[in-house]
Amino acid sequence: MKEMLLKIFNLLLDRYGPQHWWPAKTKDEVVIGAILTQNTAWTNVEKAIKNLTQKNLLSLNAIAASNLQSIKEAIKPAGFFNQKSVYLKNIAEFFMQNGGFEQLSQLDTETLRKQLLTIKGIGKETADSILLYAFDRAVFVVDTYTKRLILRHKLSGQSDYENLRLFFENNLPKDYRLFNEFHALIVKNAKEFCRKKPLCDNCPLKEIL
DNA sequence: CACCAGGAATGTA
DNA sequence: TACATTCATGGT
Missing domain, CATH: 1.10.340.30 (Hypothetical protein; domain 2)
Structure with a gap:
């Protein structure tokens, strides 16, 4: 389980490439x-x-x-x-x-x-x-899609914000650049995963879960 | 027409 | 603690 999140990250990054977040100049x-x-x-x-x-x-x-x-x-x-x-x-x-x-x-x-x-x-x-x-701190951002990703695949029992945030932070290298890219990949590309049952069929994650 | 989008504050039980 | 409601625009 310790390596599961990192495997998901590498899969998403390999498939979709860097997302260049946050889209802002300042x-x-x-x-x-x-x-x-x-x-x-x-x-x-x-x-x-x-x-x-x-x-x-x-x-x-x-x-x-x-x-x-x-x-x-x-x-x-x-x-x-x-x-x-x-x-x-x-x-x-x-x-x-x-x-x-x-x-x-x-x-x-x-x-x-x-x-x-x-x-x-x-x-x-x-x-x-x-x-x-904005501050380059290694804090994992948990949004709606992140919750859905974790809960759908039952990767964590706790579903409240703080527990999910710590779940990511404690099971990944504490690197703000990794957190940056991971959250971006989820929001930009992985948000359609396992949203409704028909979409689960082409969920890229099923090959590693 | 309904539903959703890179949530949070407030109120209720 | 755990839900429900409200806030508002614009795209599909």
């Missing part, structure tokens, strides 16, 4: 995108990001300084704009008050994770996405 953009993509298709997030860019709002400093209404208008295509606009303000203010990436990078991963989770609008998956893709 760390600020990763943080902003992590909020915008909550339960939202990435194509819609791209439209919101484009709007933010045109308004010069694609940075945490700019968001902290701008009014709420202009943020709402810009991110409308990403949905839930009433909530997400406030969430963006919350995390932008958090970065301002804590010295930005330079200061926050000094913190150890557990401390930083707890800090992020105190922000209203930042749940476990969003916090871990930020830790992994």
Whole structure:
């Protein structure tokens, strides 16, 4: 079982190749995108990001300084704009008050994770996405597809977020680059696996499970 | 038309 | 602790 996750990772990487995540130019953009993509298709997030860019709002400093209404208008295509606009303000203010990436990078991963989770609008998956893709920390991001992948194949008994996260972190080399690629492969390619019974027939994983 | 997408907060039992 | 509901747009 210790090697099972690594075998799955190698299979996916071999089949689909590197995914080049996170698709963003700056760390600020990763943080902003992590909020915008909550339960939202990435194509819609791209439209919101484009709007933010045109308004010069694609940075945490700019968001902290701008009014709420202009943020709402810009991110409308990403949905839930009433909530997400406030969430963006919350995390932008958090970065301002804590010295930005330079200061926050000094913190150890557990401390930083707890800090992020105190922000209203930042749940476990969003916090871990930020830790992994903006801070290069070896934290495994557990999303809907990851849960489904594990539960469908009964690779773990515990299905709550923390146990699944630790399941990955304890059964893989603790390498943020591996976690980065693994999560990306699951979301971009493996999400269709074992979704409905007909799709299980061409599930690439059945040859190693 | 229904369903889903790179979730989280809130309320209920 | 474990579910149910709400939030909103755009693609299929």
